[in-house]
Amino acid sequence: MLRRLLPLLALLLPVLPAAAQERVLNVYNWSDYIDPYAVARFTRETGIRVRYDVYDSLETLEGKLSAGRSGYDIVVPTSEPSFARLVRAGALRPLDRTAIPNWRNLDATLMERVASIDPGNRHGAIYLWGTVGLGIRVDRVRAALGPDVPLDSLDILLKPENAQRLARCGIMVMDSPTDVLPSVLRWLGRDPNSHAAEDLRAAEQALMGVRRHVRAIIASGSILDALATGEACVAMTYSGDVIQAQARAREANRGVEVGYVMPREGAQLWFDMLAIPADAPNPEAAQAFINFLLQPDVMAGITSHVRYPNAVPASRPLVTEAVRNDPNVFPSAEALSRTFVAGTPPREAERARTRLWSRFKAGR
Amino acid sequence: MTGPAREREGHRPSRTHPAKGRKAFGNRDGGRLLVLAPALGWLVLFVAAPAAILVAIAFADSDPGVPPFRLALSVAGFAVLAEDTYYLDALLTALRVAATTAALCLLLAYPMAMGIARAAPGRRVVLLALLMLPFWTGFLLRVGAWIGLLRDEGWINSLLQSAGLADAPIPLLYTEGAMLVGMVHAYLPFAVLPLFAAFLRLDPSLGEAAADLGARPATVFLTVTLPVTAPAAAAGFLLVFIPAAGEFVIPELMGPPEAQMVGRVLWQEFFQNRDWPVAAALAVALLALLLVPIRLFQRLEARP
Numbered sequence: 001m002l003r004r005l006l007p008l009l010a011l012l013l014p015v016l017p018a019a020a021q022e023r024v025l026n027v028y029n030w031s032d033y034i035d036p037y038a039v040a041r042f043t044r045e046t047g048i049r050v051r052y053d054v055y056d057s058l059e060t061l062e063g064k065l066s067a068g069r070s071g072y073d074i075v076v077p078t079s080e081p082s083f084a085r086l087v088r089a090g091a092l093r094p095l096d097r098t099a100i101p102n103w104r105n106l107d108a109t110l111m112e113r114v115a116s117i118d119p120g121n122r123h124g125a126i127y128l129w130g131t132v133g134l135g136i137r138v139d140r141v142r143a144a145l146g147p148d149v150p151l152d153s154l155d156i157l158l159k160p161e162n163a164q165r166l167a168r169c170g171i172m173v174m175d176s177p178t179d180v181l182p183s184v185l186r187w188l189g190r191d192p193n194s195h196a197a198e199d200l201r202a203a204e205q206a207l208m209g210v211r212r213h214v215r216a217i218i219a220s221g222s223i224l225d226a227l228a229t230g231e232a233c234v235a236m237t238y239s240g241d242v243i244q245a246q247a248r249a250r251e252a253n254r255g256v257e258v259g260y261v262m263p264r265e266g267a268q269l270w271f272d273m274l275a276i277p278a279d280a281p282n283p284e285a286a287q288a289f290i291n292f293l294l295q296p297d298v299m300a301g302i303t304s305h306v307r308y309p310n311a312v313p314a315s316r317p318l319v320t321e322a323v324r325n326d327p328n329v330f331p332s333a334e335a336l337s338r339t340f341v342a343g344t345p346p347r348e349a350e351r352a353r354t355r356l357w358s359r360f361k362a363g364r
Numbered sequence: 365m366t367g368p369a370r371e372r373e374g375h376r377p378s379r380t381h382p383a384k385g386r387k388a389f390g391n392r393d394g395g396r397l398l399v400l401a402p403a404l405g406w407l408v409l410f411v412a413a414p415a416a417i418l419v420a421i422a423f424a425d426s427d428p429g430v431p432p433f434r435l436a437l438s439v440a441g442f443a444v445l446a447e448d449t450y451y452l453d454a455l456l457t458a459l460r461v462a463a464t465t466a467a468l469c470l471l472l473a474y475p476m477a478m479g480i481a482r483a484a485p486g487r488r489v490v491l492l493a494l495l496m497l498p499f500w501t502g503f504l505l506r507v508g509a510w511i512g513l514l515r516d517e518g519w520i521n522s523l524l525q526s527a528g529l530a531d532a533p534i535p536l537l538y539t540e541g542a543m544l545v546g547m548v549h550a551y552l553p554f555a556v557l558p559l560f561a562a563f564l565r566l567d568p569s570l571g572e573a574a575a576d577l578g579a580r581p582a583t584v585f586l587t588v589t590l591p592v593t594a595p596a597a598a599a600g601f602l603l604v605f606i607p608a609a610g611e612f613v614i615p616e617l618m619g620p621p622e623a624q625m626v627g628r629v630l631w632q633e634f635f636q637n638r639d640w641p642v643a644a645a646l647a648v649a650l651l652a653l654l655l656v657p658i659r660l661f662q663r664l665e666a667r668p
């Protein structure tokens with residue numbers, strides 16, 4: 001046994017010092033959120049080896065980063081709440097734009113919308129983005145609410161008479177006050193970023209009005225599963241998760257047809273940001289990676305693969321046709337004009353909001 | 365009668381042990397310390413130090429930095445716990461669910477432990493393996509299996525529907541029942557094993573004597589078996605109760621949204637609110653609450 005192993009070990013020897021010198025980039029990204037080919041191409045072009053790790057909730061990411069010394073060079077936090085909090089906490093490294101010439105490919109109007117939480121866009125570039133809306137099983141919703149029900153409004157979920165009729169087939173809400181409350185406020189015709197006590201009370205009343213018809217208030221990752229398997233027939237969650245659930249349900253081929261509702265009342269926009277932790281071991285490689293990703297053909301490959309829109313307009317013509325023409329992936333300019341970006345509430349307001357949310361979950 | 369006699373025998377080796385140790389190592393306490401060092405080190409590193417860090421964070425000030433707190437001597441975390449009944453509710457819900465889980469586990473464990481202990485030695489090994497085998501597979505995998513069974517389009521509902529017992533799927537998942545099934549399944553071995561050991565030690569002649577004196581099986585169980593195995597039952601209860609009180613995964617994946625047990629609330633405070641001091645204060649409160657039954661149990665054990 002040992003005799004057979006020794007030559008193998010000898011083979012390894014010349015490799016070891018080389019591996020030690022080899023530059024390594026540690027990427028921490030959402031699960032199922034990149035075109036694997038892009039990573040391979042980056043390594044081929046730069047010689048930087050990529051150690052790719054994934055998370056499935058912002059809480060996991062923030063938990064690791066806030067403990068410090070995470071060892072990651074690239075993270076992809078969502079604009080609100082995580083990216084905003086990390087910027088405020090000084091946990092992200094300001095980007096050196098001279099090392100990222102492809103920055104000019106970014107859509108200036110979209111970047112402008114992120115600037116409200118990251119003044120001057122100093123800490124992050126938009127990777128992919130999307131909206132918050134409803135994932136629905138179109139046939140079930142039509143069966144419960146009638147064939148002519150308009151499928152473009154939060155009325156489906158938030159009108160108690162609708163929720164009551166849909167309760168049997170499974171209503172779910174993602175467990176994230178920052179992603180749900182602004183849309184509820186907007187549906188009520190109020191300022192989505194208000195933290196006035198009166199507005200929060202109104203939002204709470206609206207949520208409590210449908211609470212007993214809600215079956216589960218769980219992490220967005222679990223909602224994706226529930227939509228794909230048909231366990232949920234109405235679920236408030238991220239657009240991209242619904243589109244992924246749609247694709248998975250089609251693959252499973254068990255008669256579950258999932259659709260996405262982008263609320264006509266105005267949908268909340270979110271952005272996943274490419275950022276570098278303040279204590280990243282290899283920030284140069286991280287900037288090279290961001291620069292690499294912002295090329296139109298690379299971004300087109302990613303969007304075609306994961307079905308989320310990006311912020312590099314020049315990539316659009318290169319995206320596969322089915323994805324390019326899907327209005328749920330790329331909302332029309334008119335729909336986009338009605339979207340809003342969630343702001344960062346002050347700390348006291350955040351606690352009031354969390355309490356509201358815990359009362360909603362407890363149903364009291 | 366045999367019980368106390370055996371107990372005395374059991375105590376003897378442990379009493380002579382220190383003397384033996386001293387002789388073997390020559391230089392008295394030094395040697396003893398050397399033997400104990402790994403255990404002590406383990407306790408300090410993995411029990412005392414984390415507990416001290418937890419308490420330090422509980423008294424820290426919350427701060428939006430890395431890490432998200434500043435060491436201080438502040439009771440703000442505990443004040444938040446006191447002023448909002450949400451946290452007390454979460455603690456009480458956790459205690460209620462944990463007690464229910466432990467009671468259900470005991471109810472199942474009694475016949476199982478008795479059956480396994482009274483089986484022929486060959487079969488006993490097989491039965492014990494059947495009890496332990498699921499315990500060796502991934503915990504999340506088993507929860508996932510339950511989700512697969514209980515969901516609307518899962519096995520149980522399709523069985524009910526094809527048998528004509530239900531015309532629409534009955535919501536089983538995300539209910540308190542589903543959560544209890546998951547908890548009992550996860551913690552059952554902890555209740556069975558101490559009882560099994562007690563039944564093995566139980567002298568069958570005690571039951572026979574009672575039966576000879578005219579007691580019916582139910583009376584034998586209530587007046588002989590139950591009192592003799594009570595300490596083991598208490599141990600089993602606590603072994604289930606304590607981890608169940610802090611359980612996070614099963615309520616999160618199988619429970620209803622209103623089952624806000626302390627484990628879930630802890631998670632929310634740590635990860636969603638990023639308020640480590642409040643979360644740590646809550647963990648300290650849970651620890652303090654759990655020390656009560658542990659102390660009671662030790663008293664019970666120490667009683668002659």
